[in-house]
Amino acid sequence: MRYPLEPDHEDMQRLAQVVVDRAVAFVASLADHPASLAGVSEEAVLNLQRRLLQPPPEQPEDLGGILDRVEEASQAAVETAGPSYLAYIPGGGLFAGALADFYARATNRYVGMAATAPGLVALEWSVVRWLADIVGMPAQGGGVLFSGGSIANFAAVVAARERLGETFADGTVYLTEEAHQSVGKAVHLAGLPMEALRVVPCGRDLRMDPDALAEMVARDRRAGRRPFLVVAAAGTTNTGVVDPLPAVADVAAREGLWFHVDAAYGGFFMLTERGRAALQGIERADSVTLDPHKSLFAPYGTGALVVRDLGALRAAHAVSGHYLQDLGEQEVPDFADLGPELTRELRGLRVWLPLHLYGVAAFRDALNEKLDLARHAYERLLAEPSLDLPWAPSLSIVALRVRANDQDTADALTRDVLERVNAGRRVFLSSTVVEGRFTLRLAILAHRSHQDRVDEAVDAIIAAARAVTAV
Ligand SMILES: Cc1ncc(COP(=O)(O)O)c(C=O)c1O
Numbered sequence: 001m002r003y004p005l006e007p008d009h010e011d012m013q014r015l016a017q018v019v020v021d022r023a024v025a026f027v028a029s030l031a032d033h034p035a036s037l038a039g040v041s042e043e044a045v046l047n048l049q050r051r052l053l054q055p056p057p058e059q060p061e062d063l064g065g066i067l068d069r070v071e072e073a074s075q076a077a078v079e080t081a082g083p084s085y086l087a088y089i090p091g092g093g094l095f096a097g098a099l100a101d102f103y104a105r106a107t108n109r110y111v112g113m114a115a116t117a118p119g120l121v122a123l124e125w126s127v128v129r130w131l132a133d134i135v136g137m138p139a140q141g142g143g144v145l146f147s148g149g150s151i152a153n154f155a156a157v158v159a160a161r162e163r164l165g166e167t168f169a170d171g172t173v174y175l176t177e178e179a180h181q182s183v184g185k186a187v188h189l190a191g192l193p194m195e196a197l198r199v200v201p202c203g204r205d206l207r208m209d210p211d212a213l214a215e216m217v218a219r220d221r222r223a224g225r226r227p228f229l230v231v232a233a234a235g236t237t238n239t240g241v242v243d244p245l246p247a248v249a250d251v252a253a254r255e256g257l258w259f260h261v262d263a264a265y266g267g268f269f270m271l272t273e274r275g276r277a278a279l280q281g282i283e284r285a286d287s288v289t290l291d292p293h294k295s296l297f298a299p300y301g302t303g304a305l306v307v308r309d310l311g312a313l314r315a316a317h318a319v320s321g322h323y324l325q326d327l328g329e330q331e332v333p334d335f336a337d338l339g340p341e342l343t344r345e346l347r348g349l350r351v352w353l354p355l356h357l358y359g360v361a362a363f364r365d366a367l368n369e370k371l372d373l374a375r376h377a378y379e380r381l382l383a384e385p386s387l388d389l390p391w392a393p394s395l396s397i398v399a400l401r402v403r404a405n406d407q408d409t410a411d412a413l414t415r416d417v418l419e420r421v422n423a424g425r426r427v428f429l430s431s432t433v434v435e436g437r438f439t440l441r442l443a444i445l446a447h448r449s450h451q452d453r454v455d456e457a458v459d460a461i462i463a464a465a466r467a468v469t470a471v
Contacts, residue, residue, distance in 0.1 A: 004060070018063050022071065027081070027095055030448060035084035035428040037076060038419075048076055078428055083448040086457055087430035089237060089265050090446035091291075093299040100353035101299060104346040112344045114330035124348025125332040127355070131290055132306040134270045135263065136283025143306035143313065144338040145292075145347040149264030150182035152289040152305035153231075155317070155339050157186040159287065159307065160229040160258035162316040172220045174198045174230040176208045178238055178434075180262055183231050198227075206239060206391065206434065208232060210247035217255050229258045234279045234288075235266020238432045238441070240374075240397035242266060245281025253284075261285040264303065265445075266395050268295035271364045274371055278394055286312070292351050296363060297447040299350055305339075313338045366447050370396040373444045373454045380458045381442075386465040398442040399434065402465050411438035413468045420464035427457040 007015060037045070052073055079085055081093050114121040124145065132141045146152045157173070164171050173187050173196050184197055198220070200213045217227045230252050232243035245261065252259035261282050267290035269275025270282070282288060287307040292298035307313045310333065318337035336342045355363070374396040381400055382389050388401045388410075402413035418431050418440050431440050440461070444454060 015063060018067065022067050023098070026071070026074075030079065030082035033075070033079045033082050033084070034425040035082070036078045036422055036425060038422045038425055038428075040076065045076060048072065081446075081448070083446060083450065083453040084425075084427045085446050086442050086444060086449065086454075087428045088443060089291075089294050090443055090449070091293045091295075091300065092297045092446040092448055093293075094297045094350075094354045094447065096354040096357050097297075097299045097302075097350040100349040103353075104349045107346075109346055110343065111346050111348075112336040112342050113324065113334045114332050115326075115328055115334075117346075118330050118332065120346055120349075121330070121335070122332050123352055124335070124346060127348040127351045128304065128306065130355075131304050135261075135267065135279075135285070135288045135290070135306060137288075137306055137308055140310065141306060141308050142310040142333065142338075143287075143304060144335050145351070146303045146305060146339060146341075147301050147347075148293065148303035149180070149262070149289050149291045150185065150303075151339070152264070152291075152303045153180070153182045153260075153262060154186040154189055155305050155313065156258075156260045156287040156289060156307075157183070157190045157229065159313050159316040160260065161190050161192070162312065163258065164226060164228055168226075168228075169193060169196075170224065170226050171229075172196050172198050172217075172225045172227045174200050174213055174216065174227065174257070176200050176202050176206075176233070176243070178202060178206050178236040178241065179231055179233055180237050180264065183262060206236065206241045208243040208248060210244055210251050213248065214251045214255070217251065217257070227255060227257055229260060231260045231262055232285075233266075234261050234263035234282055235269070235395050235397075237265060238397075238434050238439070239391055239399045240266065240393060240395040240443075241391065242278050242394050245279065245284070247281075249281050249284035252286075258286045259284065261288045264289045264291040265294050267291070268363070269367055269371070269395055271360065272367050272371065275367065275395070295367065295445060296351065297366070298354070302347055302350060310338070369450070370444050373449070373451060374398055374442075376451065377442055377444065377454050377458050380455075381461065384462050384465060386469045387461070396444045398444070399432075400440050400442070400461070401437060402469060404469075407437060413465075414438045414440055416468045417461060417464040420467065421457070421460045424460055427453065427460060429457065429461075 109117045109120050111117050111121050128143050161168055175183055177199055198216050201209050220227050232248045234242050249259055290304045293300050293302040314337050317339055374393040378393050378398045381387050388403045401410055404410035404413055421429055
């Protein structure tokens, strides 16, 4: 009897080789891929989508033909893995992380409860403990790897909310305009009304004003509300700015607020000396979101929450079920007790394997390179008279605008620059709105982005800015 879902040894090797060959060819050619879909017609995209929106066949197809279609689909995309990706928050996806994933998926171990795979859970726990150490959590701290920063922020909000008891509609949460949208979403998903969100003003430096925070908390208390959580950013998505963590920690300590730091973007700069200086105070947080799929270059689907008191995370998430009664306690925690997931993949391997394969120093060097590149890009752009750079980069994001006599013109010209640069398809940039103004960002974080590509981006921005201001 032959079971088609169970390829034999030879078949597995043949199939795997086909996939590996394609993936290696793809990664090896990343530098030449078009940076984005700019200039590709909507019709071409629609046609592609129509071809791919087909139900599966009843009978088998050839793997080569299947992968042809996957490649066609994959190529019509923003090149998020390559050196040209300087938009949003890049990551890149380490090839070694993909290999780790392949192994993890092929062995398909269950790591929701430690008793089913105590060794692998310990391996993943070593990653979590390392993350906790990076941000200065005490020995009894810990956490869990999630699919990304949004879920990590959600688990943090739920853990903080737990302190309010079963009814919490009077709870209030403090963040700034610059906080990532996932924080507000997390508060909403955690069952709090949107009016629970308090937007603390920032100074011109886009950092939370701690005095305003203290005043808002006091006002809310007087009004009978229950302030319980403040969320600071260690690297905002817009500009990479870091909130004044020590001052926010002081207010949180005085007022008994849970202090959460969203370091999804900036967290791993803690591996560098400059990052540690910028993120000073993070060690006082009750919880920190870190995204290995951003500043640790892991493949997508790798976020983390670390907390000072693992008991608080457990109190918010642990439940029991009779069907789990055979699984005893272990030295290492049950991840299912620390977040919403029960069945979960072995996420830790895609962080653990590259860390062991390359060593921590390789990551520190890569992050130092990004800090240097951001400074280099900033200085080159600053020297261009047609551009306005209101903030020196705190980490590795450079924000800029085109100079003009009035704001509407500046917004329009800056948008024009973005379109011209992206139309070249050598680099891909994105924009945002800061203080109500259209702002271009150069986000230098992908491990494959080096000085040559950053200089290309800077050249393209300067050329476009001169072109749009010359007319
Ligand atoms: C500061 C910050 N927090 C949270 C998130 C959300 O993370 P994810 O996209 O991994 O869910 C992001 C994403 O860019 C971010 O920049």
